[in-house]
Amino acid sequence: MLTPLPFSLAAAVNCLRFSRSPQSTPTAPAQPSPRLASPRLSLSGGRMAEAVENGAACGGGVPRPTNPMVTPLLTDLYQFTMAYAYWKAGKHLDRAVFDLYFRKNPFGGEFTIFGGLEECIRLIANFKLTEVEIRFLRSAMPTCEDDFFEYLSSIDCSDVEVYAIPEGSVVFPKVPLMRIEGPVAVIQLLETPFLSLVNYASLVTTNAARHRLVAGKSKNLLEFGLRRAQGPDGGISASRYCYMGGFDATSNVAAGRLFGIPIRGTHSHAFVSSFMGLDEIIDRALASSDGSNKCEDFVALVENWLARIKDASSLRDTFGETNLSELAAFTSYALAFPNSFLALVDTYDVMRSGVPNFCAVALALNDMGYKAAGIRLDSGDLAYLSIEARKFFHEIEEEFGFVGFGKMNITASNDLNEETIDALNKQGHEVDAFGIGTYLVTCYAQAALGCVFKLVEINKQPRIKLSEDVTKVYMPSLPQAEVPLPICEYETMMHQKD
Amino acid sequence: MLTPLPFSLAAAVNCLRFSRSPQSTPTAPAQPSPRLASPRLSLSGGRMAEAVENGAACGGGVPRPTNPMVTPLLTDLYQFTMAYAYWKAGKHLDRAVFDLYFRKNPFGGEFTIFGGLEECIRLIANFKLTEVEIRFLRSAMPTCEDDFFEYLSSIDCSDVEVYAIPEGSVVFPKVPLMRIEGPVAVIQLLETPFLSLVNYASLVTTNAARHRLVAGKSKNLLEFGLRRAQGPDGGISASRYCYMGGFDATSNVAAGRLFGIPIRGTHSHAFVSSFMGLDEIIDRALASSDGSNKCEDFVALVENWLARIKDASSLRDTFGETNLSELAAFTSYALAFPNSFLALVDTYDVMRSGVPNFCAVALALNDMGYKAAGIRLDSGDLAYLSIEARKFFHEIEEEFGFVGFGKMNITASNDLNEETIDALNKQGHEVDAFGIGTYLVTCYAQAALGCVFKLVEINKQPRIKLSEDVTKVYMPSLPQAEVPLPICEYETMMHQKD
Secondary structure, rough: EEEEEOOOOHHHHHHHOOOOOOOOOOOOOOOOHHHHHHHOOOOOOOHHHHHHOOOOOOOOOOOOOOOOOOOOOEEHHHHHHHHHHHHHHHOOOOOOEEEOOOOOOHHHOOEEEOHHHHHHHHHHHHOOOOOOHHHHHHOOOOOOOHHHHHHHOOOOOOOOOEOOOOOEEEEEOOOOEEEEEEEEHHHHHHHHHHHHHHHHHHHHHHHHHHHHHOOOOOOOOEEOHHOOOOOHHHHHHHHHHHHHHHOOOEHHHHHHHHHOEEEOOOOOOOHEEEEEEEHHHOOOOOOOOOOOEEOOOOHHHHHHHHHHHHOOOOOOOOOOOOOOOOOOHHHHHHOOOOOOOOOOOOOOHHHHHHHHHHHHHHHHHHHHOOOOEEEEEEOOOOOHHHHHHHHHHHHHHHHHOOOOOHHEEEEEEEOOOOOHHHHHHHHHOOOEEEEEOOHHHOOOOOOOOOOOOEEEEEEOOOOOOOOOOHHHOOOOOOHHHHOOOOOOOOOOOOOOOO | OOOOOOHHHHHHHHHOOOOOOOOOOOOOOOOOOOHOOOOOOOOOHHHHHHHHHHHOOOOOOOOOOOOOOOOOOOOOOHHHHHHHHHHHOOOOOOEEEEEEEEOHHHHOOOOOEOOHHHHHHHHHHHHOOHHHHHHHHHHOOOOOOHHHHHHHHHOOOOOEEEEEOOOOOOOOOOOOOEEEEEEHHHHHHHHHHHHHHHHHHHHHHHHHHHHHHHHHHOOOOEEEEHHHHHHHHHHHHHHHHHHHHOOOOOEEEHHHHHOOOOEOOOOOOOHHOOOOOOOHHOOOOOOOOOOOOOEEOOHHHHHHHHHHHHHOOOOOOOOOOHHHHHHHHHHHHHHHHHHHEEEEEHHHHOOHHHHHHHHHHHHHHHHHOOOOEEEOOOOOOOHHHHHHHHHHHHHHHHHHHHOOHOOOOOEEEOOHHHHHHHHHHHOOOOOOEEEOOOHHHOOOOOOOOOEEEEEEOOOOEEEEOOOOHHHHOOOOOOOOHHHOOOOOOOOOOOOOOO
């Protein structure tokens, strides 16, 4: 049975407790994680305040869509021309039922995760055409009668009923994710924005969950896609729905602020390249972690450690002179963030410069009571380099009796996707965290889900659209929609025809 | 030489006259179209009023980014952590030069079209962190010193210089589209939003231009992608940049309003399915086009024409009983839009119902002085069906002496892309207009362009980032950047190293 979604905020919050732990994918059932307890993408708490702060008026207590560009005009023109034709024929108030569903699981897979419902609810709860919008429609449809625009001005969604599977559920083809009932002219206007809000959201959530499945529970997954996403909203949506699909954090600051998603980031190659040498570092002092003492020349301490590493018997032959501008960049970054020093080590040469330089800084930080956070690899053979870096860390642990240094965190990035992570797993690697961008957020492997919105009933009469393509024909009441779904942690609901 | 882009509105308008006719693709140079004269995507005119109406404050006369979600926080966290590290090291004001470029033409092609520049200019012209944003950053970076946040509050882009190839130009790999100079900490903050604004814009403009090339100059190209785009902004950006890339119109009403793009749309399958029969049509009167007379029962006129078509000797055996609920839908739509009657003919059966029904309504409209606009095919074998429909139209022309009926417009949609249009061309078809959605706006064939933003100079010292991947190494001063570009209508500029 589909769950009815009334418009009151309290009820909306109840229906929208869709946050899922990364472990909650169908083949990896697990204990509920702490995340489940906090409905981070629900309408309560931080984002509610956010919406109000942004000046978003509320319809029945439900905030406006997150993206202010989501308005009643964000639809196809034919929804308005049809509304006029319905109105002219006196059919605009006919009670229609539409199903929103997709025809095939994406990425050649066996499941899909439903995303985007909350934004649909926000849209209908605040659905009202402004005077300016009506004026634009008048100019776009100059032959339509004045009374029609009066009617359009009066439209809201108070007479619309939405039944939906909870957001975050595992869903399957040809089973409706949403069933929308109401006056046919109004429901048609919702078709395009609903599809626009659900299609990509569900696709990228599914993609994220698939990445979680292939990476495994123990790895940290970081979404780094903002710069390659399909526009700014693509980036913000990707960050939001990848988190719902099981990612741990994003690099996207705006998404962090809007949705309370943990944000991560350290430095780029440009930061490393921007340094010329150690001379540039003017303020060289670093207080110890507990404040008990101060190192007046942290740069000298780093240089001293670099010399000791170079002289260590087991490491002596692995590298010669490291790049000192890189060392300057690392040291500067450590002075700024001694508690969370993570270095990008592939600007010059990973094993002959980046890793030894990182270790020198990490060891110097350790002297001052700080624990370095790790390295990031962004090019080259990630399996090989992670294994070599791990070996180097173990040598440091042994040479200098630094317990735990061998377990130093290694993050990998650089055009990763499901296949490359799978290949890394098969080769063997020492990566602890994956930073994934382009392939994740653009859903490179399949860039669209293809949800559709089909009329199934009007004035209690069932309707069906035949097609020259047999695969496109949708039978709303077929028994297939009532077969039990695989048991999984998600509160998956079946569609039952009344 | 790259063109400097100062911030004043007048200058911005000069620099942003990037509107191109559909014919202006590199292999199809042609006369400038009327469109070239009106810089429809520039900062002047309608959109300026629009921005003001939306409450968008202006920085130096330049409106805010079209999407209100484009703010200084729409960036990767590491841009802020680096800004802090630069600031701590006293390097934040170091004068840096970054190049924005891509490494490879998309879609296996030989060219790219640059899009997104205007939005970058809007961002920097209005770049200012709000108090609320600063507060969020403080909570996200709790170990950073207070004075740093003071510094962040003070940042704007008045000390940033942007040199850019004009938007809409044909561009090539490893030649900078934009060169950005300014204080290193500020320029870093711009990296992610600039890439987010340029990557997809350029990709989808290029995709649109490629569709124009394969479809040819004479076809109408309609962008129908909003429902399958990657989120609402993906949809709006797609409509905007597809128009720049040579499309004629969009279905997206919001994009029509924001950018003055022509909008198109008629009705969907659901409209057809929603009718039960001709009895439903209550108001059956239609005044003639010139107002000189009135048909009291237009439905009867349509039925009469359908009988005449059925009895016509050359058409007698092509169809039997047509679907009367479809006929009711077409008739209703024609009563609402007698001047622009375009029917979707594949809800039941194209040749045995949709096309004959359309012709009956079109002939009845003709009696009243109206000219029908055509049909749309959305499933099945588009080449075959368009040819069969064309034959039918020619038969109507001959049977009833209706001059020009054979030239009736045929629009095709249904998952079209470059390859399917090319295949249709090879098979032979009678399609006049293509409605293209999913494959166009998601850039299915290659979902990301992969623009990058690289440091090339700091304090007048050239910098280069080496990489384990040789193909990633970028030589800013290589002679390749100075080879003359192919002569084309676009005002393409070369990069010259000073």
